[in-house]
Amino acid sequence: MKALDYPSLIRAFEGVIASVLEQKDHLSRLDSVGGDGDHGTTMARAMGKVADALAAHGEEKIAVLLQEIGWAILGVDGGAIGPLLGMMFLSMAESAEGLEVLEGEQLAAVFEAGLSGLLAQTKARKGDKTLVDALVPAVEALAAAARAEEDLEAIFSAAAEAATAGAEFTKTLQARFGRARHIGEESIGSADPGASSIAFIFNGFKKGISDHA
Amino acid sequence: MAMKKLINDPDNLVQELLEGFALAHGEQVCLTDDRLVVRAREKEQNKVALVTLGGAGHEPALSGFVGEGMLDISVPGEIFAAPGPPKVLQALKTAQREAGILFIVLNHAGDVLSAKVAGDMAAKEGIRFEQVLTHEDISSAPRTDPDNRRGLVGCLPVIKVAGAAAEAGRSLEECAAIARRMEAGMATLAVAVSGATHPSTGEVIAEIEEGTMVVGMGQHGEAGGGTQPLKTADETAEIMLEALLDDIDAKAGDELFVLLNGAGATTLMELYLVLRRVNALLKERGITLARSLAGEYLTVQEMGGFQMCVGKLDEELKALWDAPCDAPAWTRS
Numbered sequence: 001m002k003a004l005d006y007p008s009l010i011r012a013f014e015g016v017i018a019s020v021l022e023q024k025d026h027l028s029r030l031d032s033v034g035g036d037g038d039h040g041t042t043m044a045r046a047m048g049k050v051a052d053a054l055a056a057h058g059e060e061k062i063a064v065l066l067q068e069i070g071w072a073i074l075g076v077d078g079g080a081i082g083p084l085l086g087m088m089f090l091s092m093a094e095s096a097e098g099l100e101v102l103e104g105e106q107l108a109a110v111f112e113a114g115l116s117g118l119l120a121q122t123k124a125r126k127g128d129k130t131l132v133d134a135l136v137p138a139v140e141a142l143a144a145a146a147r148a149e150e151d152l153e154a155i156f157s158a159a160a161e162a163a164t165a166g167a168e169f170t171k172t173l174q175a176r177f178g179r180a181r182h183i184g185e186e187s188i189g190s191a192d193p194g195a196s197s198i199a200f201i202f203n204g205f206k207k208g209i210s211d212h213a
Numbered sequence: 214m215a216m217k218k219l220i221n222d223p224d225n226l227v228q229e230l231l232e233g234f235a236l237a238h239g240e241q242v243c244l245t246d247d248r249l250v251v252r253a254r255e256k257e258q259n260k261v262a263l264v265t266l267g268g269a270g271h272e273p274a275l276s277g278f279v280g281e282g283m284l285d286i287s288v289p290g291e292i293f294a295a296p297g298p299p300k301v302l303q304a305l306k307t308a309q310r311e312a313g314i315l316f317i318v319l320n321h322a323g324d325v326l327s328a329k330v331a332g333d334m335a336a337k338e339g340i341r342f343e344q345v346l347t348h349e350d351i352s353s354a355p356r357t358d359p360d361n362r363r364g365l366v367g368c369l370p371v372i373k374v375a376g377a378a379a380e381a382g383r384s385l386e387e388c389a390a391i392a393r394r395m396e397a398g399m400a401t402l403a404v405a406v407s408g409a410t411h412p413s414t415g416e417v418i419a420e421i422e423e424g425t426m427v428v429g430m431g432q433h434g435e436a437g438g439g440t441q442p443l444k445t446a447d448e449t450a451e452i453m454l455e456a457l458l459d460d461i462d463a464k465a466g467d468e469l470f471v472l473l474n475g476a477g478a479t480t481l482m483e484l485y486l487v488l489r490r491v492n493a494l495l496k497e498r499g500i501t502l503a504r505s506l507a508g509e510y511l512t513v514q515e516m517g518g519f520q521m522c523v524g525k526l527d528e529e530l531k532a533l534w535d536a537p538c539d540a541p542a543w544t545r546s
């Protein structure tokens with residue numbers, strides 16, 4: 001399968017919810033290194049909102065679903081992660097306007113728009129030990145595979161792999177952004193919770209899509 | 214570790230605490246259906262409104278500063294987490310007026326992001342506001358790197374003087390200039406002597422070894438300062454005041470305010486000891502302690518320690534400081 005349609009997008013997000021909820025405690029523990037230990041709780045709340053948006057089943061359009069998910073996540077009172085992920089999905093929605101399916105160039109462009117939308121909200125860039133370190137490689141890998149016209153499983157596998165590697169790479173970095181920057185060198189050795197969440201999100205996309213392929 | 218807190222379902226914690234807070238201070242504030250804390254008696258529409266946002270779990274901050282002469286609306290988030298942009302946008306819409314809104318934001322990643330997204334949306338809708346960022350924590354970055362300085366308890370003196378200016382009918386530009394002047398002349402440093410638990414998760418949010426203290430602790434227990442052996446009240450006052458005076462470049466003849474903010478477990482007794490020493494040290498330097506406050510303003514659950522905030526005052530700022538206000542956690546008649 002090469003094209004992502006509305007039903008497969010629903011399944012992809014169901015995969016995301018399962019993947020993130022499974023890691024809730026792990027994410028909170030990661031956050032207690034440099035933050036206040038609530039990242040898992042916040043992500044779980046965000047997933048609850050995503051589940052509500054999926055269940056609402058309004059107009060069966062990709063852009064509408066992405067917009068509802070974006071607004072739902074923006075509404076999570078959870079520090080920085082809500083506005084960042086929320087703006088990512090809202091930007092994806094804008095880019096997906098009017099499309100019945102996402103494939104090839106369009107699939108790449110929608111995720112790239114999501115990345116730009118998120119980057120517009122923060123000064124954090126690659127190497128700052130934030131979710132950007134996982135998201136940038138994930139979107140790059142996804143876009144490259146989509147443009148190479150690979151099938152959906154391969155596209156989301158590539159993205160998941162790149163996100164996981166990006167999150168893993170944050171272990172070697174010293175936090176330079178957000179709350180965790182205040183612990184400086186002590187942050188080295190532990191993965192960034194936001195980057196880890198991005199890895200779980202992309203692994204969830206992959207699982208949601210491949211389980212039903 | 215078992216958490217010794219009298220709470221109910223952690224998911225309802227913030228809603229329940231706000232309902233109780235509104236009952237306790239019904240003459241000053243009320244809680245709206247969309248979970249904003251607003252004044253019990255609305256300010257006249259021709260005066261600038263003050264809006265702020267911030268996580269809960271720091272009671273009485275920030276909603277305790279909603280009231281006459283201070284904030285018009287506070288947007289509480291979750292425990293230690295900023296409210297999402299939709300709620301912040303709702304607050305800006307509620308406060309919308311021709312006179313404009315002074316939007317006070319503490320420099321924390323979540324608050325700043327939420328404020329930016331909501332602010333961009335509000336601007337598109339033609340809502341007139343001016344944002345003032347407070348970032349006065351000297352332990353998180355040098356003065357030359359304000360982006361990376363956190364906003365701690367210093368938001369309160371800023372809210373006090375800007376709120377008084379708004380109440381007096383000053384323009385949005387004037388209120389913003391007053392807020393920025395107060396902000397630019399102040400500095401805060403925190404010390405922690407014992408940790409706290411996150412009331413929703415039960416996780417320890419700051420571990421402080423027995424017999425030590427950490428200078429430069431943020432308001433959620435973020436690590437980042439010097440761990441050192443626990444000192445006396447006088448010695449602690451000296452270490453902190455010296456660093457703060459240095460940061461604001463205080464000189465003989467200056468008039469300062471000092472605000473001591475207990476983190477939750479440190480007693481008023483201890484704060485009084487510190488304040489007494491601060492006053493003596495200022496005298497030695499020929500600096501006047503023009504205004505002072507000691508109490509619990511912005512807490513971190515049961516954390517032990519306090520924040521010391523000092524700032525320069527001029528005649529106008531002193532008059533605004535002295536103007537009457539009537540908020541749950543700051544009244545002056």
